[in-house]
Amino acid sequence: VAILKIIEHPNEILSTECEEVFVFNNKLRKLIKNMYETMIEHDGVGLAAPQVGVNLRIAIVDINDENGLIELINPVIIEETGKITEVEGCLSFPGIYGDVTRPHEIKVKAQNAKGKQFTLSAVGFLARAISHEIDHLNGILFTSKVEKFYELETLEG
Numbered sequence: 152v153a154i155l156k157i158i159e160h161p162n163e164i165l166s167t168e169c170e171e172v173f174v175f176n177n178k179l180r181k182l183i184k185n186m187y188e189t190m191i192e193h194d195g196v197g198l199a200a201p202q203v204g205v206n207l208r209i210a211i212v213d214i215n216d217e218n219g220l221i222e223l224i225n226p227v228i229i230e231e232t233g234k235i236t237e238v239e240g241c242l243s244f245p246g247i248y249g250d251v252t253r254p255h256e257i258k259v260k261a262q263n264a265k266g267k268q269f270t271l272s273a274v275g276f277l278a279r280a281i282s283h284e285i286d287h288l289n290g291i292l293f294t295s296k297v298e299k300f301y302e303l304e305t306l307e308g
C-alpha cells in the first residue's frame with residue numbers, strides 16, 4: 152500500500168473526462184487500496200482517480216458512516232431529488248472552500264472493484280460527497296459550481 156501524490160489545481164487531468172473501466176483486476180483493486188490510504192492520510196471523505204493522475208472512472212467515498220468505504224466504478228446518478236446548499240472543499244484545492252448546491256438525495260448505479268453492479272441511495276452529506284466525486288470523473292471541478300468562496304485555513308474538508 153502506498154500514499155499517492157494528490158494532483159492539485161491547475162492540472163489538465165482534473166478537467167478531462169475519464170474513461171470507462173472494463174478490466175476489473177488486481178491492478179484496479181491495488182489502485183483503490185492506494186487511493187483509500189491516500190484519502191485517509193489527507194483526512195478526505197472522497198477521492199477520484201484523476202486526482203491521483205489516473206484517467207479512469209473510479210472514485211471512493213467514506214464519510215465515516217455505516218456504509219464504510221464505498222467503491223464507485225463507472226458510477227452514474229440515475230435519480231436526484233431536492234436541492235441543498237452547503238460548504239464543501241476538495242483535496243485538489245487546499246485551503247479553498249465554497250458553497251455548492253447539490254441534490255439532497257441521489258440514487259447511483261455503479262460497479263464495485265470486482266465488477267459487480269449495485270445501486271445505492273444516498274442522502275445529505277453522503278449524496279454531496281458522491282456527487283462531488285462523480286463530477287471529478289466528468290472533469291467538473293467544484294469551483295465551477297461555487298456560489299460563494301471561503302479561504303479559511305481553519306476549515307478542514
Ligand code: CO
Binds near residue numbers: 241242243287293
Ligand atoms: Co474533489
